[in-house]
Structure formats: C-alpha cells, structure tokens
C-alpha cells in the first residue's frame with residue numbers, strides 16, 4: 001500500500017524529510033531505502049546507463065534486488081551502451097530491466113517526419129523517442145528515480161531529493177543530488193563497477209549517438225550533448 005501522504009498532490013505541503021544521517025553516500029542510500037519503503041512496487045528507475053546510472057543501480061540493488069528499471073531505447077544508442085546493459089543484466093540478474101521502445105520505428109519516423117529528425121527537429125525527435133515512452137512508463141507508478149546531480153548544469157542546480165514532477169504527474173526521487181563527478185567515479189572504482197567505455201574517450205555524458213559527441217569543455221559535462229543546437233535537455237527534466 002502506497003503512503004498516500006506523499007503522493008503527487010500533497011508532496012509540496014508535506015514536512016521535509018531529513019536524510020542527513022547517511023553521510024557515506026551523501027543521503028543516497030537513505031533516500032532509496034525511504035523511497036522503496038514508501039512506494040514499494042510503485043516506483044521505477046529510469047536509467048540512462050551513464051556513470052551515475054551505474055552507481056545508482058548498484059545502490060538500488062542493495063535496497064531492492066528486484067527493482068524495476070527502465071531504459072528508454074531510442075534505437076539510436078551507441079553499441080557500447082547496449083553492451084554495457086548486457087553486462088549489468090549479468091551482474092544483477094534479479095533486477096527487472098525493461099528496454100522501452102518508442103511507438104515509431106526509425107523508418108516510420110523518417111516516413112512521417114523526414115530523414116534524420118534529430119538534426120531537423122531534435123525536440124520533436126526527443127518527444128517521440130523519449131518523452132512519450134517515459135510518459136507511458138509512468139502512467140502507473142507513483143514515483144520515479146533519476147540520477148540528476150546539482151553539479152551537472154544550471155538547470156539542475158535546484159534539484160531536491162524529492163521533486164514534484166509536473167510534466168509526468170509523478171514524484172521524481174533524485175538520490176545523487178549532492179554527489180560530485182569525483183564522488184561518482186570514486187564509488188564506481190571502489191566497487192569495481194562496469195561502465196560505458198565511452199567515458200574513457202571524452203564522453204562524460206552519453207545519450208543517443210546521433211546527438212552526442214565528446215565534451216568540448218570538461219567544466220561543462222553536458223557540453224557534448226546537442227552541440228550547436230541550443231538544446232541542453234531531452235525534455236525529461238524540464
């Protein structure tokens with residue numbers, strides 16, 4: 001039974017929850033324990049399988065070994081990303097990892113909107129291949145987990161552990177908000193986690209291969225995403 005005191009409608013008025021006793025993971029493990037205890041089967045982790053995702057999966061596996069995890073499979077990810085997902089499935093066999101596809105295949109999308117929509121209209125492409133599929137995933141669960149960190153960008157620096165998500169009419173739980181880039185890598189190395197080898201080739205942030213290139217500025221870890229398009233988010237976190 002979900003704790004109705006913390007559903008989408010009431011989260012703004014609920015008293016703040018103190019997650020400060022867990023200093024080792026900067027609150028992340030404590031937030032996850034609370035989230036799975038509160039939402040039980042009605043929470044899903046939308047994972048992009050970047051390095052933050054790898055860390056979160058490891059933390060989640062300690063709390064909820066059969067957690068539901070969804071990957072938005074746009075059909076245009078790097079082969080290295082698909083290879084990593086297979087490794088993660090082998091390492092955590094009890095996790096339920098779903099590859100969520102958009103309704104339109106790439107050929108159908110090209111027929112309806114023209115070739116390479118990611119170049120001509122990336123917002124429309126993200127809507128079709130990411131936003132609508134996530135909306136479908138979140139039609140049932142009360143809450144979802146995201147690996148956002150405050151340090152990542154201007155648009156993310158006010159993220160809280162618990163966020164009212166107006167876009168998806170859901171509660172967005174962000175356990176890693178206080179983690180730095182160094183914290184993430186320290187945890188990954190300490191625990192010998194597999195990660196996307198593109199991270200070692202200058203890609204701190206990895207999305208679709210059509211819209212991702214090595215970062216042009218390592219002070220801006222997302223500077224390799226949609227470079228020159230005036231776009232910084234795929235629309236899931238706006």
Ligand code: SF4
Pocket residue numbers: 074076117118121122123125126127129130207208210211234
């Ligand atoms: S990141 Fe690029 S290819 Fe992927 S859904 Fe968005 S616009 Fe399309």
